[in-house]
Amino acid sequence: MTLVFAQSTAGFWHTLTSDFSHQEKFALCIVLIGCVTAIAITTISLCGAVWYHLRKGERETELVRDLLHQGRSAEEIEKIVRPADGWSRAWERCLRKKEA
Structure with missing residues (x-):
């Protein structure tokens, strides 16, 4: 079965490229290699x-489980698991100043 498929594929390739010069076949191989490489890189990524x-x-689930086992509160776990970035902290400070 594999041999028949290989022969039919080789025959198809020969029929497809029979009118191409050697330079055109080389360029086609380079393009095919590039396409296969792009697909492989995308798939791996x-x-x-x-x-x-x-x-x-x-x-994260394991960390939360360990923190719960230690007896931490939900607020403490939230601060540990999802710490506020610099912009969030600055925004919170700004809001606190306006409230005070």
């Missing part, structure tokens, strides 16, 4: 991003 986010969620 997406898989890596998914794996990273899954592992991050697992680590």
